[in-house]
Amino acid sequence: xxxxxxxxxxxxxxxxRFDAAQVEAHRADFEGIATSCVLDFAELDYISxxxxxxxxxxxxxxxxxxxxxxxxxxxxxxxxxxxxxxFDRVFAID
Amino acid sequence: xxxxxxxPKAIASLDEVFSHLESFYxxxxxxxxxxxxxxxxxxxxxxxxxxxxxxxxxxxxxxxGRDGDHVHLELVDRDVDRFDPSTLPEVNIDAPxxxxxxxGLGLHLVRAIVDHISFEYEDxxxxxxxxxxxxxxxx
Numbered sequence: 001x002x003x004x005x006x007x008x009x010x011x012x013x014x015x016x017r018f019d020a021a022q023v024e025a026h027r028a029d030f031e032g033i034a035t036s037c038v039l040d041f042a043e044l045d046y047i048s049x050x051x052x053x054x055x056x057x058x059x060x061x062x063x064x065x066x067x068x069x070x071x072x073x074x075x076x077x078x079x080x081x082x083x084x085x086x087f088d089r090v091f092a093i094d
Numbered sequence: 095x096x097x098x099x100x101x102p103k104a105i106a107s108l109d110e111v112f113s114h115l116e117s118f119y120x121x122x123x124x125x126x127x128x129x130x131x132x133x134x135x136x137x138x139x140x141x142x143x144x145x146x147x148x149x150x151x152x153x154x155x156x157x158x159g160r161d162g163d164h165v166h167l168e169l170v171d172r173d174v175d176r177f178d179p180s181t182l183p184e185v186n187i188d189a190p191x192x193x194x195x196x197x198g199l200g201l202h203l204v205r206a207i208v209d210h211i212s213f214e215y216e217d218x219x220x221x222x223x224x225x226x227x228x229x230x231x232x233x
Contacts, residue, residue: 048138081203
C-alpha cells in the first residue's frame with residue numbers, strides 16, 4: 001500500500017511501498033504537483049525504479065518551470081538507491 | 095530446497111509476489127535492508143518480463159532459496175520471444191537532468207545490488223537467475 005498526503009505547509013508525505021503497481025495508481029497525483037514542494041520520505045519503506053522514474057519526471061517538469069522537488073528524511077537504504085541511480089546529484093536531498 | 099511459485103503475468107501480481115517473498119525473509123531471518131533489496135530485484139525483473147515478453151500470458155515462475163550466506167533467485171518465463179535485457183544500453187547516471195532519459199534504471203539497480211546475474215534463453219524459455227550475498231554491508 002502507498003499513500004501520499006499533503007500537509008498544511010505544502011509538504012507531501014509519502015508512506016508505504018512505492019512499487020510499479022502503485023506508480024500506475026498514483027501517476028495522476030504526481031502529475032498534479034504544479035509547484036515546487038518538499039516530499040517527506042520518513043514513512044516510505046520501499047521504492048523501485050518505477051517510483052524513482054515518476055519522481056524524476058515530476059522533478060524534471062518542475063525544474064523546466066524554474067522549480068523542483070526537495071526530498072527529506074530518506075531512510076538510509078532508500079538514500080543508497082538514490083546514490084546508485086545518480087539521483088543524489090539530481091534532487092535536493094536533506 | 096528452493097521454493098517455487100507461479101504468478102499471473104501482470105503488474106497487479108506484485109502484491110502477491112511481495113507477500114510470498116516476505117514469508118521467505120521471515121523463515122530465513124533475512125534483515126530488512128537485504129529484504130528490501132531482494133524485493134526490488136524481483137520487482138525489476140518481474141516487471142521487465144511483463145512489459146517486454148508480451149508473446150505469452152503464461153504465469154511467471156519464481157524460485158527462491160538460500161544456500162548458506164547466499165540467496166538464489168530465478169524467474170522463468172515460458173513460450174516467449176527472445177529478449178536479452180543484457181543488450182540494453184547502460185543508463186548514464188552522470189548525465190545532467192535535461193539529458194537523462196527513462197529506461198534502463200531498473201537493470202542498473204539490479205546489477206548494483208546482486209552479486210551475479212545471468213540471462214538464458216532456450217526453447218522459447220527465458221530464465222533470469224541472480225545470486226545475492228547476504229554478508230554484503232550495502233543494499
